[in-house]
Structures are given as C-alpha cells and as structure tokens.
Amino acid sequence: MARIGVFICWCGENISRTVDVVKVAEAMAGVPGVVTSVEYKYMCSDPGQKIMKESIKNDALDGVVVALCSPLMHEKTFRTAAEEAGLNPFLLEVANIREHCSWVHENKEEATKKAIAITRSTVERVRYNLQLKNITVPITARAMVVGGGIAGIQAALDIANGGHEVVLVERTPSIGGHMAGLSETFPTLDCSQCILTPRMVEVARHPKIKLYSYAEVESVSGFVGNFEVKIRKKARSVDTSSCTGCGICQEKCPQKNIASEFEEGLGKRKAIYVPFPQAVPNKPVIDRKHCLYFTKGKCKICEKVCGPKAIRYEQEDEIVEERIGAIVLATGYETLPATFFPEYGGGRYPDVITGLQFERLASASGPTSGELKRPSDGRRPETVVFLSCAGSRDLAKGISYCSKICCMYVAKHAMLYQHKVHGGKAYVFYMDVRASGKNYDEFVRRAIEQDKAIYVRGRVARVYEKEIEGVKKLVVKGADTLLGEQVEIVADMVVLASAVKPSVGAAALAQKVGTPYDQHHFYSEAHPKLRPVESNTAGIFLAGAAQAPKDIPESVADASAAASKVQILFSRKEMERDPYVSMVNSDRCFGCFSCEAVCPYRAISRKEIKNRSGEVLKVVAEVNAGLCQGCGGCIAICRAKACDLAGYTDQQIFSAIRGFNTTSTYEEEVVKK
Amino acid sequence: MSMNMNMKFEPKIMAFVCQWCTYTGADLAGTSRMQYSPYVKIIKLPCTGRIDVQFIVKAFEEGADGVIVSGCHPGDCHYTSGNYYARRRFEMFHELMSFVGVDMRRIQFAWVSAAEGRKWAELVNEVSKRVEELGPFNVFHALREQANELNP
Ligand SMILES: Cc1cc2nc3c(=O)[nH]c(=O)nc-3n(C[C@H](O)[C@H](O)[C@H](O)COP(=O)(O)OP(=O)(O)OC[C@H]3O[C@@H](n4cnc5c(N)ncnc54)[C@H](O)[C@@H]3O)c2cc1C
Numbered sequence: 001m002a003r004i005g006v007f008i009c010w011c012g013e014n015i016s017r018t019v020d021v022v023k024v025a026e027a028m029a030g031v032p033g034v035v036t037s038v039e040y041k042y043m044c045s046d047p048g049q050k051i052m053k054e055s056i057k058n059d060a061l062d063g064v065v066v067a068l069c070s071p072l073m074h075e076k077t078f079r080t081a082a083e084e085a086g087l088n089p090f091l092l093e094v095a096n097i098r099e100h101c102s103w104v105h106e107n108k109e110e111a112t113k114k115a116i117a118i119t120r121s122t123v124e125r126v127r128y129n130l131q132l133k134n135i136t137v138p139i140t141a142r143a144m145v146v147g148g149g150i151a152g153i154q155a156a157l158d159i160a161n162g163g164h165e166v167v168l169v170e171r172t173p174s175i176g177g178h179m180a181g182l183s184e185t186f187p188t189l190d191c192s193q194c195i196l197t198p199r200m201v202e203v204a205r206h207p208k209i210k211l212y213s214y215a216e217v218e219s220v221s222g223f224v225g226n227f228e229v230k231i232r233k234k235a236r237s238v239d240t241s242s243c244t245g246c247g248i249c250q251e252k253c254p255q256k257n258i259a260s261e262f263e264e265g266l267g268k269r270k271a272i273y274v275p276f277p278q279a280v281p282n283k284p285v286i287d288r289k290h291c292l293y294f295t296k297g298k299c300k301i302c303e304k305v306c307g308p309k310a311i312r313y314e315q316e317d318e319i320v321e322e323r324i325g326a327i328v329l330a331t332g333y334e335t336l337p338a339t340f341f342p343e344y345g346g347g348r349y350p351d352v353i354t355g356l357q358f359e360r361l362a363s364a365s366g367p368t369s370g371e372l373k374r375p376s377d378g379r380r381p382e383t384v385v386f387l388s389c390a391g392s393r394d395l396a397k398g399i400s401y402c403s404k405i406c407c408m409y410v411a412k413h414a415m416l417y418q419h420k421v422h423g424g425k426a427y428v429f430y431m432d433v434r435a436s437g438k439n440y441d442e443f444v445r446r447a448i449e450q451d452k453a454i455y456v457r458g459r460v461a462r463v464y465e466k467e468i469e470g471v472k473k474l475v476v477k478g479a480d481t482l483l484g485e486q487v488e489i490v491a492d493m494v495v496l497a498s499a500v501k502p503s504v505g506a507a508a509l510a511q512k513v514g515t516p517y518d519q520h521h522f523y524s525e526a527h528p529k530l531r532p533v534e535s536n537t538a539g540i541f542l543a544g545a546a547q548a549p550k551d552i553p554e555s556v557a558d559a560s561a562a563a564s565k566v567q568i569l570f571s572r573k574e575m576e577r578d579p580y581v582s583m584v585n586s587d588r589c590f591g592c593f594s595c596e597a598v599c600p601y602r603a604i605s606r607k608e609i610k611n612r613s614g615e616v617l618k619v620v621a622e623v624n625a626g627l628c629q630g631c632g633g634c635i636a637i638c639r640a641k642a643c644d645l646a647g648y649t650d651q652q653i654f655s656a657i658r659g660f661n662t663t664s665t666y667e668e669e670v671v672k673k
Numbered sequence: 674m675s676m677n678m679n680m681k682f683e684p685k686i687m688a689f690v691c692q693w694c695t696y697t698g699a700d701l702a703g704t705s706r707m708q709y710s711p712y713v714k715i716i717k718l719p720c721t722g723r724i725d726v727q728f729i730v731k732a733f734e735e736g737a738d739g740v741i742v743s744g745c746h747p748g749d750c751h752y753t754s755g756n757y758y759a760r761r762r763f764e765m766f767h768e769l770m771s772f773v774g775v776d777m778r779r780i781q782f783a784w785v786s787a788a789e790g791r792k793w794a795e796l797v798n799e800v801s802k803r804v805e806e807l808g809p810f811n812v813f814h815a816l817r818e819q820a821n822e823l824n825p
Contacts, residue, residue: 070700070703071717072697072700096700096715098703099699099700099702099703099704100699100700100703100715101711103703103704103706104702104703104706104707104708104709104711104794105708105709105711106708107711110711111711113711114711114714117714118714118715121714121716580719598722598758600752629752630719631719631720631722631723631752632718632719632720632722632723633720633722633723633752633758635723635725636722636723636724636725636758636759636762637758637762645719645723648718648719648723650725650727653716653718653728654728654731656716657687657716657728657731657732657735658731658735660685660687660714660735660737661685661735661736661737
C-alpha cells in the first residue's frame, strides 16, 4: 500500500479565499493510501517546507502531492526539499489549485470541488510515479565550426580564445568566404581584405584551432557534448607539411585558362593553384579535372620544379575522426548566377554581371587591378545600370524573402563606380530602399546626393544588346513607377543584385547533423526572437548568412553569440538533464521502427538481440537518453505499446484520468457536509 | 457526469494539454484572474504528440462528457513536429469516432499558446457550454456499464 502525503497551501488568501482548503485536506485524508493530509498558510515558506520534510521522514512517505501554485513556480522548490528529506524528488507532484482553480473561479463551492478533483487526480498519478534520476552526460569541450567565412572565422577565434579547442572545416582550399572577395565594405568603405586577412592569419596561427581546408563533413553521430564527426579531407595532391608555399609550381603550370572561382569567372587560374594571394593555408591544390597529368597522363611539370618534393599525385581522400562537444554551422550563402536571368541577358551578354562579379572588378586585387572595365571588350563603362531585387521578393523566381544586403551594396557599388569613373552615370532600379542599420540610410543618401546615383523606382522588364557606333551596348527597358512612364537606358554594363541563397549542400549538411532548415534551406533557429543562434538540436549552433541573408556586422555578431553559447555549454564537465526520456521494452518491440520515423531528434537506434550463439533473433528500437528530449511522439505511435515515457507513463496518465472521476464520491460527501 | 441536489448537470470535461504552450497559457489566464467555467480539468503532458487516442477513450470511459486536446500552434511545437503528428493522428481518430457514432462536438481540438490566456478561458467556456447543452454522455457511459457486466 502506498504511503502518500498531501500538503495543501492556502497561499495566504490567494487559494483559501475561493477554495476551502480544510475541506480539500479532509477529502484527501479519506483516500486510500493517503497517510497524512494537512493544510498550511504558506507551504513554500521555511516552516511550510519543514512540515512536509518532517512528514516524509516520520510518516515514511513514498509519494507526495503538494497542492498549491503552478508547478512552473515551485515544483523545483518542493522537489529539492523532498530530496533533502530523503525522498526521490520525482515521487513528488504538484497539483495546481491556484492558477488553474482559485484564481479563475469565484464560486467557493465549485472551486473547492474542482480543487479536490485536481488534487485527487494528482494523488492517483503519484501512486505510479517512478524513482527517477537526472541524466548526466559528459561534455567534450571541443567545438567544430563548419564554414570558414567571416562568421566561421569569428566563431572559431572566439571559442579558441576562450580556451577551447576548435576544429574548423572549410570546403574550399582557403578560408575567407565571400568577404575575401569583396572590394570595399559598407558602410565605412574600408578595404575588405585589409580587415579580414589578419583574422585569417590568426586562425592559421592559433594553437587551439585545427584547420581542415579543402575538407567536408562526412557524417555526424552522437549528441550534445558527445558528437563523433567524420571529416573527409579531399586529396589536395600536395603534401602541405613539406610544401613551403613558394609558388613555383603555380607559375610553371602550363594549364592557364581555367576560370577562377575566386574571381567569379572574370579571371583565370592554373590547374595547380592557390585561390588568392592571401589564402590560408597558403598551399596549392591540384584541380584534377583540369590537370594535364590527371586528364592526359603526362606533364608532371609541377613535380619537376618543386624543390621540397611536395607534389603527391597518388594522394587519396582521407577520412579523419574527431570527437566534438558542440557544432557551429557557418556555411554562408551564394547568389543566383547571372544565367538565372535570361530576361536580363544573363549568361548571354558578358557585360551583364552579378554583384559579386562587380566586387571583383572594383577590387584592387581583382582581375583588372581595380579599374572598371567591361568584361567583353575592356572598355570603361560610361553608364552602368544596377538592378536591385534580382530574384528577391519575386515569387515567380521562387524567392519570397528580401536578400537584405543588396540595397546597401548597390549603393556602395554606385559610389565605387563614381569614384572610379568620374562623370559616369549610375542608375539604380529599385523596389524600396531598405537601409535600416546604423549609419546605413546616411550611406545610401550619400550615394544619391554626393555621388549622384540616379535612383529609379521600378522594375526592369528586359535587357537586350544593340550595336551603337560599332560598340555593343545594353538597352535596359523598364518602368519608372513614380513618374508612371516607360524608361529606356542605353548602358555599357548591367549589374544584377541577385538574390542570396544558402550555399549548395546546406540542406544535406543539416540532414547529416540532424538539424532543421526552412523551405529555402536556410538553417532554422530554435526561436526567432529568443534563441536566434541556437538550432532546435541541442549542441548545434548557427552563425552568419547560412541562417538568413546577413551582412558582415550581423554575421560577426551571430558568430560571437554562437561562440558564447558554446562556451556556456563547455563551462561544465557534464550536463544534467530532466530524466523524462522514452524507454523501450525490448520484449514487446517487434521492430517496426515507426518510432524512428517520427523522432525529431534521431534518438532511436536499432539494437540487435542475439542468442548465445550470436545469431540475431530480432532487431528492436533503443533510445539514446542523451538525444531524447522526451516529447513522447514515439509512444503514441507505437503499435506494440513497447515505448513509454519516464515521468509521463501510460499508467500515470490513465490513473490521473481515473482520479478525476473517482473524486465524485469524495467531493460530494465532503462538500455537502 | 455528476448531478447535485437540484439535479443541475455539471459536465466533466478533461483537457489534455502540452506543458509548453497551453498549460502555460492556462497559467496566464490564472495570473490575469480571468473567470471561467469550472468544469474543465487539465492533464499536463510534455507535448500533444504524446497523446494516445486511448487517453481520450479512457476519459470518456471514466465518466467524462467532453474532452479538449490543446497544444502549440502549427510551427511552434517545442519538439518541432509533435503537434503535427498529433494532428494527423487525431484526424484519423476523428473519422473512427464519428463512424462509431460518437458526437464529435464532445471533442475539441485547439491551439492555445503560452500567450493566449484569454483564448484558453474562451475555449473552456465555449466547450463547457456546448457539453452542457449536449447533456451527459450517457450512451458511452452505458456502454461502459455493459462492458463491466460482461467482463466483471
Ligand atoms: C555583392 C555583395 C557585396 C557585399 N558587400 C558587403 C559589404 O560591403 N559589407 C557587408 O557588411 N556585407 C557585404 N556583403 C555580405 C557579406 O558577403 C556576408 O555578410 C558575409 O560574407 C557572410 O559571411 P558568412 O561567413 O556567413 O558566409 P560566407 O562568406 O559565404 O562563408 C561561408 C564559408 O563556408 C564555406 N562552406 C559552405 N558550405 C560548406 C560546407 N558544406 N562545408 C564546409 N564549408 C562550407 C564556404 O566555402 C565559405 O568559405 C556583400 C555581399 C554581396 C553578395
């Protein structure tokens, strides 16, 4: 027989004004298994808690119900007190008779009846409460950052400077991301590489950062604090430890007409190459798709000229394993290519380029050394048309959102153009100008007022080529919606502010890591306001443009926020968690794995049951308590009734349901008397 | 169901709610001192995704005249997708119950967020009123008595 104690609180007048607490206590005293039932003016006060604690000891209680305010207020208080008195804290339950009863009902008889029903149901539930223990999981204080753009760099540096090891995984041969290719940056127009390069070097030198460049995440298993990650180091064909980065291989390589990714296709590179002079690591990689040795079987010039003998044609991809406690996803973005816009002649006319290509043309380190020249014939463009919202906020292009950074960089481009081509004309077609950051609107105003950019409100319908006096020009036809007229501009160059999208493979990576993403494949944050850099998966954090279009200051702020979340996690050796996790009865489980399909946390794995001679008898579900968050979805779906949820077992809930009904006899008897 | 001295019908309504949204919303109704009908009693669960349709059947079996199931709004589930699975399951359940002849007005599915104390109070009042009009769920309760007689 159970030995349950019931402790009812008056909460001063808060409960006792509408609930007859004495009657509740009397009613509970008559319930089988209840050995003590008392009320007290303030149960949460020290003397109140003492009453409960002493009763736990003296009456040898094995279950406690405290009837008072919401469990969100004081469940923890009373469970701690119960534990101090020697009772497993999970054998105590709260009956909420304040928020759900005394405060919402005026009629004392009705409120008293309801309080009795609530308390009785809780007593029935507590009979089946199990002794539970908080789950502790050890934490490996090592982080992995995926993506080496400014967001990933900042996150890695912050975590490493906080004293923890970081593994930084970058897919391309160098870190730096898009920022490495930008010319000057809004709203201050400082040179992008000048502010970025020192950080890249710091990453390379940092004793706590292990950089895997030209590498990708192969698989992730485990859970918060305990991830096991496999990383694929793609074959560079160069031994980076003996390579000195002298550059002679690149100089002598005969394959020289390969479109450079870093130059957005506007410049060329060799088959063995360092993507840009400030690359980190500053070691070359052989592009096997274009290398003569790999495609034709002969050449090997790089091997011949390499002093330290660092060329390795036979090198293969290598898989390395790392144990990781937290992961920051900072895989950034890309923009729609010009070819996406046939109506604007993208892909057809070489002088229709994207914003990122314009950055390279305007960059002192770019293919034209910062001089603005047309890609087609190298002429100085006297008139340039910038089209904002190319693809953004355009449902026909499948993109509902605003790319957010374009208004600012278009203004920047118009300014840079004006600084480089004096007297040139810059037109900007726009839908709205969204410049809501600090000093941002002022920046756009400067482009319009000082640098005389001509802003035309409206969309462009079409761009086509026309030869005028022997020169190929681009005719831009659109509408000026403010003047209500059609406009036609004869331009030398058209720059598309093409929409920002998550980087290729973002969704595949999210699936490997087990974290949600939205319909556009941007990673989803756990809460749009209160948890913007956390994902819904414990231990996975987000930074930069991989979560939504973002500019540099926002990406950096995110990265530092994510790093601080990681450090909060790493500040303890192990974590404690509620024990409300799913449990599988392997005798009943017949291995349909419906649970596996509905589990949002990938907490279900398959376990083989073997007989003594090692034959597999059946495969059943197993719950990883570290991953399980206790939603209970697997239980409701389980046809074999093999799963149950600690703290919310079927038995507890059925009993609580019964408890509401059983009250009728008590409530009627007691209330009437 | 229970009848008091003047034989006024006081419906019994059980509410299965998730702890993140609706339970907290009901707390908010309390802290805001909204007054509402006393016939609804709450059973707290981590998520509506935990709700087995058997809980609902059991509630009726144990004398309930009405049932409320309420959780987070679509897209707000603390566990990402629990409310979505719950919804799909209840749609099937709905059809089955209608087929068996249960008056579906006795079962109310709802979304009440942690910020919607007012909505909780209104939901309780609305369901209480409706179930009061429908009267005691005698058909089902009688079934139960028959079953008890068959399998004592
Ligand atoms: C034309 C243009 C001009 C801009 N001008 C400015 C400006 O003046 N000022 C400003 O503040 N912002 C500007 N921006 C925005 C700026 O580029 C971004 O805010 C910033 O680059 C975002 O940094 P990030 O690290 O999040 O992403 P990224 O720079 O995209 O870096 C992501 C990194 O992750 C790597 N990666 C991707 N997927 C994987 C994977 N699966 N595994 C491993 N690595 C991966 C990528 O190779 C890349 O190195 C501009 C943007 C554009 C398009």
